[in-house]
Amino acid sequence: MLGIMAYILLSFVPIINAQAQTALLEYMQGRMGVLEDRIAQWHDHSSRYSSELRDFKNQVLKLLENIEKERDSLRNEMENTNIRVDRLEREVDYIETQNPAPPCVDIDEKLTELHNAKKKKNEKYAKLTDCSDTISQVNAMKILKRFGSTSGLWTKDPIENPEKVYVFDGTGNDTVYVYPRMKEFTLFSTTRKAAKIKLPFPWIGTGHVVYGGNLYYIRQGDEFQVIKFNLANKTVVDSAVLQIEEQVPVYGLSTFNYIDIVADEEGLWVIYATKENEKNICLAKLDPSSLGIEQMWDTPCPIENAESAFVVCGSLYVVYNTKLPSRSRIQCVFDVSGTISSENVPIVYFPKRYGSHSSMKYNPREKQIYAWDDGYQIIYKLSMKPREDLY
Structure with a gap:
């Protein structure tokens, strides 16, 4: 009985091997097809990226070219401005030589007032x-x-x-x-x-x-400043340190x-x-x-x-x-x-x-x-x- 069973199994082995080989070939063909599709997608993406990179490169080159032109234009404007400033300074120097600057009258008056006040210090009052x-x-x-x-x-x-x-x-x-x-x-x-x-x-x-009609008060701050404030029109009339x-x-x-x-x-x-x-x-x-x-x-x-x-x-x-x-x-x-x-x-x-x-x-x-x-x-x-x- 055991001999009969062994004979039957050995007769089916070639059939099983043929089916397995066919399935393996079909699986490998499917995987190869998927890989080919992915390679085709990568190729498309690579081509698109290369095209975008070329466009970006062209844009950058164009911007650099425009910047270079604007820099040249600004350099020319600066040179023209320097020439005009030099000319203006020469004209101002000439005007000052022809018309000397007046003395600082306001400062002199304040110094004179201070000097007079100190000079009159402790004198009797009229x-x-x-x-x-x-x-x-x-x-x-x-x-x-x-x-x-x-x-x-x-x-x-x-x-x-x-x-x-x-x-x-x-x-x-x-x-x-x-x-x-x-x-x-x-x-x-x-x-x-x-x-x-x-x-x-x-x-x-x-x-x-x-x-x-005026308020005379001391302003709060670094210096003790006297403020003269008109109470009718609500405005500062004068101030002095x-x-x-x-x-x-x-x-x-x-x-x-x-x-x-x-x-x-x-x-x-x-x-x-x-x-x-x-x-x-x-x-x-x-x-x-x-x-x-x-x-x-x-x-x-x-x-x-x-x-x-x-x-x-x-x-x-x-x-x-x-x-x-x-x-x-x-x-x-x-x-x-x-x-x-x-x-x-x-x-x-x-x-x-x-x-x-x-x-x-x-x-x-x-x-x-x-x-x-x-x-x-x-x-x-x-x-x-x-x-x-x-x-």
């Missing part, structure tokens, strides 16, 4: 008015309200619109509150009844003054003030201090029209423990206090005309109040001082007497 009063005492004190920051300034214009109240909140700001009358400022705790004036530059300190070198705080107890502009019967004054005379306060007469310094004085009034100051009839009154606030007092008087001195004037005390004065502005029209004391707005009524009574 008074413009017949004002001859001096302060005898503080007759009354009126506390109006508490408004804003602990430091600030409020004042009136003694020349134009004397009823308006101008309020400067803080030692650095750019918005001025304007009340039409004292009544509106006193009755209302908010600023809704006030007109707001936005200044072009922020101020520094509390040394500002409203005089003749005062010819004062190496400034220091003018009041020992109010170190935020480097320049204090004040008004009296004679006009505008500037209270300041310098390193050259760092122990005492200095005074200068300011021209309200040109903002130029007309005359300067070194006063004997010390900076230490000074709180504020103001000018009345050409006399500087310096107010002193202590670091732990007590009663403020006028302890030093300097008269620019030389008619009175501190030895002849008794010490004038202010009533005890809340803290320390950040500003004290004398109003020559009303003979009153508008003071800012630790956020409270106070009016001091002054009692005056002739200077002759001191002797």
Whole structure:
């Protein structure tokens, strides 16, 4: 039986081998066809890439050629420009030889003003008015309200619109509150009844003054610049950097003030201090029209423990206090005309109040001082007497 089965299998072997060979040939032919298709696709892609590369090369060559042309054109233009500049410089040189440049008149004028101011330093002052009063005492004190920051300034214009109240909140700001009358400022705790004036530059300190329809204030910045600002049309009329070198705080107890502009019967004054005379306060007469310094004085009034100051009839009154606030007092008087001195004037005390004065502005029209004391707005009524009574 086993022999029969072996015979049958051996008879089928040739048949199986023939079928396997046929299948193998068909498989190989199929794979070769796929490979030929892929080779044909690669050839097409290669031809297309070669064509695109040739086109790109031609474009680049064309761009390089155009750039070379533009470079040549720019080089020609530069050469022509250099020729024209050389010609223009020769013409300018010829014109300058025929017409010499004028001298620097503006600089010379400023130097002359500074020289004249130093030359007039500490000379007696020729008074413009017949004002001859001096302060005898503080007759009354009126506390109006508490408004804003602990430091600030409020004042009136003694020349134009004397009823308006101008309020400067803080030692650095750019918005001025304007009340039409004292009544509106006193009755209302908010600023809704006030007109707001936005200044072009922020101020520094509390040394500002409203005089003749203009605001004179110190601009905040690297230099202490005086700005003259017209309150009616809201424009800057003029500005100037005062010819004062190496400034220091003018009041020992109010170190935020480097320049204090004040008004009296004679006009505008500037209270300041310098390193050259760092122990005492200095005074200068300011021209309200040109903002130029007309005359300067070194006063004997010390900076230490000074709180504020103001000018009345050409006399500087310096107010002193202590670091732990007590009663403020006028302890030093300097008269620019030389008619009175501190030895002849008794010490004038202010009533005890809340803290320390950040500003004290004398109003020559009303003979009153508008003071800012630790956020409270106070009016001091002054009692005056002739200077002759001191002797």
